[in-house]
Amino acid sequence: MKKKNIISLSIALAFLFLATTGLLLYFGLKPEFVTSIHVLLGLVFTSFAIFHIKNNWPSLKVYSKERKEGKIKKEFLVAAVVVAVFLLGAGFSLPPFAQIQHFGEDLTRGGGGRKGGRVEKTSFNEIVTNKDKQGKVIQLIIQKNAEVITPVIAIWTADTAGNFIDNIFVPAKTIEVSSGEADKRHALFEGEIETKNFTPAMMQGWQSATKDTATNYAEATPTDNFFLDTKTKAGDKFQLMMEVKDNGKTELYKGMVDLAKGNVIALKAANGSLIVRAIAELQ
Known part of the structure; x- marks a missing residue:
């Protein structure tokens, strides 16, 4: 058995279940077993992702820097900016991140028209x-x-x-x-x-x-x-x-x-x- 294959397949399966439980949590469906699966598989995903990064470190360096000049590539800067925008938007509850974050819960709990980009409760x-x-x-x-x-x-x-x-x-x-x-x-x-x-x-x-x-x-x-x-x-x-x-x-x-x-x-x-x-x- 190849170690790389095991790691890649484990990451893929963990991601599948993380995505499923993540959607359930997003829409406010939070029974204990869903939360447990999401947390534990998150740890599994993180562990195997570390091995994946380690195994592919040379490739990641190529994606990030020019070989000859050693300059940081534009692709890396774009990825860094995108991640920073999401971190700041979610961390400080800036629009539209705050609205997107709670849209699923508000929708599941019942709502009619929207006000300010958020579903209003009519229950x-x-x-x-x-x-x-x-x-x-x-x-x-x-x-x-x-x-x-x-x-x-x-x-x-x-x-x-x-x-x-x-x-x-x-x-x-x-x-x-x-x-x-x-x-x-x-x-x-x-x-x-x-x-x-x-x-x-x-x-x-x-x-x-x-x-x-x-x-x-x-x-x-x-x-x-x-x-x-x-x-x-x-x-x-x-x-x-x-x-x-x-x-x-x-x-x-x-x-x-x-x-x-x-x-x-x-x-x-x-x-x-x-x-x-x-x-x-x-x-």
Whole structure:
């Protein structure tokens, strides 16, 4: 058996499996066995590649330098520049490298139209609060801006004068991504997050308005868009209030409910940018 043949064939087979598992990882399919195969075969590929380079070192020198003058060839410079561009682009998350890097994951997780070269998520979670409360049924659609990663949201009702009536949605927990993470979306997808208990001080607008600081949703605010089924003891005319906080920015959204004029209300904020759409329908 020829050693060179074994090395070449091993590299070819390892590359085949690396390419397959690499595509699975790119599209966000990350079961443990795929990751294990990719890592272990990566080590095999690297080991045999070292032997391959060693065996072909004379040829590589010919590709890189002129024999007589000893000058570096243009081909080597072109290859070096291409590799440097990819290293810098990927390392500093420069466009279009950042968009390309996460396109597969975003596509697999579900998306519709694109914004800024990235697929926007259009998936919705369905949650319920105030299930055992008597009162009017409210169905809310909350669609956040694609740039909002780990929002904290509190929703409540108030009378026309702004006096608190009841809570619609108050999460018991919050999700935090380390400030040192360059890509918070990727950290969230990988589960590199920390869950903390919600405290009223996190939502100062809601805290100053509410007379009931008890939470009514056992988890954190969904990181995806969501449908909310809930109930309120408010009358036929009241205000829906929603405070949204993300990445140090806070916005207050309001909608005036008057069932004599209609049962569908849009919540809006002055120069609001965290929420794309917040629509309530009363049953």
